[in-house]
Amino acid sequence: MQSLTKHETILWSTLFEHAWDGMVVLRQNGSVYRANRRYADMLGYTPEEMKALHVWDWDTQFSQKELLEMLQNVDSSGAHFETQQRRKDGTTIDVELNNNGAYYRGEKLVFCIVRDITAHKETEEQLRQNEELLQGIASQVPGALHQYRMAPDGSRSFPYFSEGIAELGGLTQEELSGTSAEPVMSHILPEDAVDVEARLQETAKTLSHFHAEFRICHGDGSIRWIESHSMPQKEADGSIVWTGILLDVTQRKKAEERVLEMAITDGLTGITNRQEFNRLLEHEIERAARYDTPLSMIMYDLDYFKKINDRFGHNAGDDVLITVAKLVNDNIRSIDSQGRWGGEEFMVLLPQTGLDAARGVAEKLRRVIADHRFEQLDTITASFGVVELAIREDSRSLAQRVDEALYRAKALGRNRVEVYISPVPDSNGSGPSPA
Known part of the structure; x- marks a missing residue:
C-alpha cells in the first residue's frame, strides 16, 4: 500500500x-x-x-x-x-x-x-424455538388459547387464538380469517351472550379474572358447553385484552345434569323423589302467598298393594308403580308436579288450583287408574286425599292434613276421594275436620 x-x-x-x-x-x-x-x-x-x-x-x-x-x-x-x-x-x-x-x-x-x-x-432462534414450543403446547391443550380485544371505540377482535378454536366451535376458515370478533362470538346462544357481555364489561372495569360458562351452536349444529377463563390487561391505547383459555365442558355438564337428575328423581318411577318434592312444595307455598293464588295438593295410595307383591312378586309390584306414575303424569298439567312420597304413596302438587278443581283432578286420576288394565293383575284401585293451602299454613301442616284425608278415604272403603276442608279451628271453637 x-x-x-x-x-x-x-x-x-x-x-x-x-x-x-x-x-x-x-x-x-x-x-x-x-x-x-x-x-x-x-x-x-x-x-x-x-x-x-x-x-x-x-x-x-x-x-x-x-x-x-x-x-x-x-x-x-x-x-x-x-x-x-x-x-x-x-x-x-x-x-x-x-x-x-x-x-x-x-x-x-x-x-x-x-x-x-x-x-x-441466537435471540431469533430462541424466539423461534419458543414459538414452536408454545404452538406445540397450544395444539395439545384440550381447548383453545386466545386473546380477545375490546378497543376504546367498542370494536372487538381476536388478536390471537390457537388452532383448537376451529375444532372447538366447528368454525369455517371464512369465520376465522377476518379481523372482527363477531363471526366467532355470534355462535354463543343469545340467552347466554347477555351474561357473557355483562361479565366482560365488569372485568374490564375491575381488571379481575373473567370466568363464564355458556352454550354455543357448534358448526355441526349441536349445542356445546364452553368454559372460559381469562385475565384482562389494559393497553396503552386504552384497549382491554383478555388472555385465556376456552374449554369444551359439554361432557362434564351432561354428567352434572345426570348427577342432579339422580339426586332429585325416584330411581324406580322416574318422577320427583320426596326430598325434591318437599323443595317444590316450599317454593309453591311461598309463591302462592306472594301472589295470593290458591294451591292444592293430592295424596294417593294404591289399595291392597301388599297383596300384589305377595302374590305376584316385587317385580310385578314395581311395574305397577311405574305404570301408575306414568298414568298420573299423562293426566296432569305441565305446571303440576308429582312425587313419590314413599312405598306406594304419591303426592301431586297443583299450583293455582282451588279445592273444588283439585277434587275434580283427583276424581279423574282415580278413574284413570281404576279403568287401566294391568298385566296379570287385571285392575287395581287407589284412594285419594285432597287439601287446599290455608292462609299462613306451612308445608308440614299441609302434608299432615292431606295424609289424614287419604286415611279417611281408605277407612271409608278405598277407591274414593276425600277432602280436608278446614285446617284451623272455626269461630265456634271446633277443630279441623275432613269433609
Whole structure:
C-alpha cells in the first residue's frame, strides 16, 4: 500500500478506528487492504495478522471462487447480505455485511462494514424455538388459547387464538380469517351472550379474572358447553385484552345434569323423589302467598298393594308403580308436579288450583287408574286425599292434613276421594275436620 499523507492517515483513522462497526477493505483478489481494530478483534486477530489473510480464510459460507466473483461484481450501488465467518480460535460468528466498490489511487477496492449479529441470531432462534414450543403446547391443550380485544371505540377482535378454536366451535376458515370478533362470538346462544357481555364489561372495569360458562351452536349444529377463563390487561391505547383459555365442558355438564337428575328423581318411577318434592312444595307455598293464588295438593295410595307383591312378586309390584306414575303424569298439567312420597304413596302438587278443581283432578286420576288394565293383575284401585293451602299454613301442616284425608278415604272403603276442608279451628271453637 502506498504511503499515506498526513490528512489521509487522519481520515483512515477517523473512518476506521473510531467506527462502531467492524470495517475491512478488500482488494479484488480477496486480500486485505486494511482492517480496523474492531473487526480484527471481532475475528480474534490483530490488524497486522489480518493483512496476511484473504477473505476466504475466514468466510465459511462461500467458496473462494464465489467470493472472487462477488468481489469483481461489487459496485458503488452496494450489496447487503448475511454470512458466517470463522474466528482465529475456530469458532464462528454470524455477521451482516454492507459492501461498496470504489476506486482509490487507481485501484478498485471493496469497502465492507461488518456487524456481528450472532447474539441477534441466537435471540431469533430462541424466539423461534419458543414459538414452536408454545404452538406445540397450544395444539395439545384440550381447548383453545386466545386473546380477545375490546378497543376504546367498542370494536372487538381476536388478536390471537390457537388452532383448537376451529375444532372447538366447528368454525369455517371464512369465520376465522377476518379481523372482527363477531363471526366467532355470534355462535354463543343469545340467552347466554347477555351474561357473557355483562361479565366482560365488569372485568374490564375491575381488571379481575373473567370466568363464564355458556352454550354455543357448534358448526355441526349441536349445542356445546364452553368454559372460559381469562385475565384482562389494559393497553396503552386504552384497549382491554383478555388472555385465556376456552374449554369444551359439554361432557362434564351432561354428567352434572345426570348427577342432579339422580339426586332429585325416584330411581324406580322416574318422577320427583320426596326430598325434591318437599323443595317444590316450599317454593309453591311461598309463591302462592306472594301472589295470593290458591294451591292444592293430592295424596294417593294404591289399595291392597301388599297383596300384589305377595302374590305376584316385587317385580310385578314395581311395574305397577311405574305404570301408575306414568298414568298420573299423562293426566296432569305441565305446571303440576308429582312425587313419590314413599312405598306406594304419591303426592301431586297443583299450583293455582282451588279445592273444588283439585277434587275434580283427583276424581279423574282415580278413574284413570281404576279403568287401566294391568298385566296379570287385571285392575287395581287407589284412594285419594285432597287439601287446599290455608292462609299462613306451612308445608308440614299441609302434608299432615292431606295424609289424614287419604286415611279417611281408605277407612271409608278405598277407591274414593276425600277432602280436608278446614285446617284451623272455626269461630265456634271446633277443630279441623275432613269433609
